[in-house]
Amino acid sequence: MIEAHQLSKYFGERTAIRNLSFTIATGEAVGLLGLNGAGKTTTLRVLACLLLPTSGSVRIDGIEVTEDPYAIRRRIGFLPDVPPLYPEMTVGRFLAFAARLRQIPAREVPARVAEAEEKTALRETHGEVIGELSHGYRQRVGIAQAIVHKPALLILDEPAAGLDPAQIVEMRGLLRGLRGEHTVLISSHFLTEISQICDRLLVMHEGDLVGQGSEAELAASMGQGGRTIEAEVRGQPADMAARLSGLAGVTQTQSQATAEATTVFAISATSDVRAEVARLLVGSGCELLRLHTRASANLESIFMAMTGKPSGGPQ
């Protein structure tokens, strides 16, 4: 679907992106991770044919972006970091306008608008003026305009930016729903969102692509393969942490007492050892209250290691 080769973009003397090479297969959901200024937005704008690369090439569906941008624009849906909305228009009129801009025949527009509204849960706001909608709804309208023409490639720049926790959960569901129908490229600061929605990650730092692959592949490449398993127990023997560390595949165990007189063990392991951990804890006479895998913590540590940032990075 997308083949980028040695892609660079300079703004005067400033390097925005440098020698990026990656491919994205049809149907994949790929996350673009990076701190502010990493070059994520520039990369997405080049892919959306809004900017011309200074050097290198990008082919989308086999078409070079510099040769036939108009053909590519028919194939993409783009949500920039600020949703491009006309506040004086109603949701329905705006989506119809967006569909017509993307050359959808007039007779098909009502059905396409209805479908986009259905997918983004906007049916009830069809006749409402965009300027009077909440931020979360405006973000949904932004996504609806990007999918109203059923593009093969969906490019979303920070779709969850500025949303409250409840809206983020809704947005996650919405984005998951889009995966099957489009090739999706999402940039985000929210590692949890990215890890739950995307098949693969591209990690950018200061204009460079510093890593790409699945979460596990990235972890392996950074020597941080595996996962962290959290277990909350009550009434454990004094040497429980040492016993857990003795399990095959476990690299490290940390314990922390809680205010409720329980103990939380954070067990780092190279493989899924939940069953072994559960057996050992119960066999040792503990009351096992909770057991789960903490994947996001891994992703965060991978990201920090790749970008060399000890803190202040993505959430």
Added chain:
Amino acid sequence: MTAVWLIARRELSAYLRTMSGYVIAAAVLFVDGILFNAFALGGQTDRLSTEVLSQFFYFSSGTTMIASVFLSMRLLAEERQTGTMALLASSPLRERDIVLGKFLSALAFLSMFTVASVFMPLLIMVHGKLSIGHVAAGYLGLLLLGSAALAIGTLGSTLARSQVLAAILSGLMVVGLIIIWLLGGVTERPLNDVFFALALWGRHFPPFQAGIIHLRDVIYYLAVTYFALFVAVRVLEARRWR
């Protein structure tokens, strides 16, 4: 052409749905009315109808140029300010579709309230005779002058990053093209001929004001419109691929 029509229709609807368009239209009609009553009609009863009509078009040409600058300042600068340019730029549109659609919407809106001022010339009929040809020529002149000023304003809006800057830039370009007439007065031939020929108002509008249509004046205003829109398209293309 569909894309031009789509953009023009949306833009015209924005003029009609927001206050700014009405404020500009109301201000122009109000000022036109005041000037018409105070100066064109005046207190004199022995003036010829044609003089009154000519005065009306004289004043209206000024308000039309000012209104054109204010109407066009938002056309592209606002799209960039609010981020909606990304919607147009990521859609399969040509830059000329965007510029032409925007320009035509502003021209349609300007035409609406320019034609709405026709009751003022009609008032002349109460005490005098009215030449329909003079009225038609005057309004054609106003629309051609407005078209040229709007095209310059569209160019200003393409160049500037904010609406205020766009208005200032467009205003400077329009004023520059008007006062170039003065340079013609202080230079020798053939340079003064060039200055007179380029002046936006001094040579080309007075014939319309007097009810006379010269082909050269029509061509001049159409040429200014075309040139300004052509440069606006090029600027937009350059910015898109910067």
